[in-house]
Amino acid sequence: MRSPIYLAVACTLAFGALALAKEDLDSRPSRVAVPRTARSASPDAASIIEKSQRAFYYAAEDMKALVTMALIDKDGNRRTRVMTMLRRDERDGGNQKYFVYFHEPGDVRRMVFMVWKYPDREDTRWLFIPAVDLIRQIAADDKRSSFVGSDFTYEDVSGRDVNADTHALLREEHLGARNTHVIQSVPKAAADYTKRVSWVDTENLLPVKEEYYDAQDQLFRVFTADRIEDILVGEGQAATTFPTVMTRTMTNVKTGHRTEVTFDSIAYNVGLKDEDFSERRMRRPPSDWIR
């Protein structure tokens, strides 16, 4: 029975060769022609995108939310993920820590995924597997992994470095009931898209729509913020509101598969501490987090 060992070695060599080839291709800059007008970066556009990131990914100092994520294929079949997500910002626009506890479905129940996010370098990620009581670090590449099989990538969930793209303000547009800035962002290095067009609300600076174009300059992913609410934090004079996207959808136009994310409940500034993002909490999340 020598053939399995040869099969294993052949697979390794094939994967290794493919990996090296992919690495080589990805490191070359994208060759899609960019319209002349958009080639020059506008500092206005970059600062709008940065403020939009702050509003979307860095709202308040910490956050606790119960999230339902529905993966719907073109035939309407649904798969549902329910999770409790906690986030704490070390510094606005800087390091963050995420804690995601899965309630459903059955095969991921009680699993916890924790990320220490650094804008300037690779994140560190841990996964707790309750069936065998094991925590291990997991390897991943932000730009390219889908988050739990959905149409959102890890980058969509935790944010993309503003300086990774060249931004240009295209126009102002009235979209539905809101005024928006329309901004085009072109990645500087290889990404799974070659161009992104964002509609950013002029008032609350949240992205209300995003279109992603692939290497053939065809639309392949669309993000929409379907419902935005003002979440009140604090009381009386100290109260602040954080406009929050409560329902959002990412649709893969080419496959017809879409992911709908709903925040069933959300609270800001709940008083999370740095120590809360630890191995101990992955194994024993406090009751008030997950019940």
Next chain:
Amino acid sequence: MAVAGNRWPGRSIPGALVFVWVAWGACPPPLHAQGTGNVEIHGFLLGTYAGRTTGVRPGGEDGGDFLLGEQRLRLDLTAWPEAVEAALRFKGDVFHDALAGTFELDLREAYVDYTAGDFDFRLGRQIASWGVGDLLFINDVFPKDWVSFFSGRPLEYLKIGADGFRTRYSSNVANMELLLIPFFEPDNLPTPDRFVLFDPLVSVQTRDEKRPATTYTNTELALRVYRKIAAVDVSLYAYRGFWRTPALRPDSFASPTRVAVLYPHLSVYGMSAQGSALRGVLSFETGYYQSRDDEDGVDSTIPNSQARVLVGYQRQLWEDSNLAVQYYAEIMQSHAAYRKVLPAGYPAQKAYRDVITLRLEQSLEHQTWKLSLMSFYSASDHDYLVQPQASYTFSDHLAATVGANMFGGRRDWSFFGQFDANDNVYLSVRFDFGRSGS
């Protein structure tokens, strides 16, 4: 080879029914009304079937082609009281073993958790996994079910719960985990009724298994001290207990009539580190196995002390795929003494045994398809194990897995080579259900 006793076999149909009734009955409306707490019940139905592809059968004509044929019902019950940071968890299986024709109960875990300040306590039957190896164990000294691993049961069944008391202390300086296990549980190893095995003492059927007595001094102690140093997980380990694979001691080497099955004393000291490097995750682990009953290696029936080391690297290749490689080595101490006392006719192990593993994983179609290939290859022993597997998730509740275990080797007494005649394919189907409490 010894069989672990974590199952309660026999004609337990009434027992199984009681089990199911108690578990379902634990979540009645009155419990909520009384305000004594909240309960969640989840579970699954799992069918696993594994058959040999080699056509070789254990025990000649009387043996069968199937390694496994079972239907399991898992009940996973969690209960927690109001106002106290505590929880109770019960995870048990009732299953029908179609090959043996019996109903059995498999208690996976049953424990109570309690938190007080920086301390977490867990009392009861509990699974623990330590170390950073992927299916290679150095500081994970807890009992394992190798039968499940070689026959295609889901990976969680590789671990067996240990009955004991765990204390965890957490602080910014260092964290500590201490397990006290008074009730010894050996590994569950393949037996000649289901597996075609190499056994140097095959002619001797009289086996006297002598497990360590449940005395206070025989309580196993496992300690882990750990902390993150700049997002690198570093741990130190110490274990004082017993070997979980048995030592066979025939009454005479020339003409044995009885064999004593013993579990000699063992201490393990080690450390591990895991962190991001080279655009992936790098892991390192090492441990020293001190065979306390035979430190000089002069007793041929007791395994010699050994040093173990492991280096692993894991990274994502492209979307939804993963590659992990490991290099592992066992270095036998006092090898010269081992060779000197080795009885005639017994195969000689090398001083140095190494294993290279390769794991490739790929998810497709929004993670509904999960393909994986795990392979072990020992350059020193010239043997291997290859485990391809494909899983498909039909819905949030239904999933099916097919896979194979392919063994091979030049010698029929090496770790993987000895199972060469047991190459098998398996199918497992799982249906999840559950409801949450208040």
